[in-house]
Amino acid sequence: MASDPAPGAGGYTPVKDPQSLRMKELAEWxxxxxxxxxxxxxxFVCILVCESQIVEGVNYRFILRVKDENDNExxxxxxxxxxxxxxxxxxxxxxxxxxTES
Numbered sequence: 001m002a003s004d005p006a007p008g009a010g011g012y013t014p015v016k017d018p019q020s021l022r023m024k025e026l027a028e029w030x031x032x033x034x035x036x037x038x039x040x041x042x043x044f045v046c047i048l049v050c051e052s053q054i055v056e057g058v059n060y061r062f063i064l065r066v067k068d069e070n071d072n073e074x075x076x077x078x079x080x081x082x083x084x085x086x087x088x089x090x091x092x093x094x095x096x097x098x099x100t101e102s
Contacts, residue, residue: 010054012061018050026089027062030078034094041069048075057083059092 015023024047031044049063062078079093 012051012053015050015052018047023047023050026060026080027064030062030080030091030094031066033091043067045073057081
């Protein structure tokens with residue numbers, strides 16, 4: 001068996017307590033990390049969805065409510081890859097979700 005899992009191996013499953021302090025800390029870190037990389041001023045509001053996927057470590061996929069510098073709120077998808085035994089976390093993906101109005 002290969003040590004690197006295939007993309008999507010295991011799939012995402014809901015996190016048991018998406019509003020836990022630990023998940024909020026990871027979500028806030030993702031927003032701060034994105035701000036550092038992109039020079040933006042987004043502020044974390046809340047977690048709407050939180051799922052995890054076991055890889056070499058864990059991928060956490062969040063749907064977040066975020067405010068911009070003008071206090072406009074939007075939803076963003078973020079993926080944080082974490083390897084706790086190496087004290088490593090990386091921001092894999094962070095993008096605003098486009099909402100369609102019906």
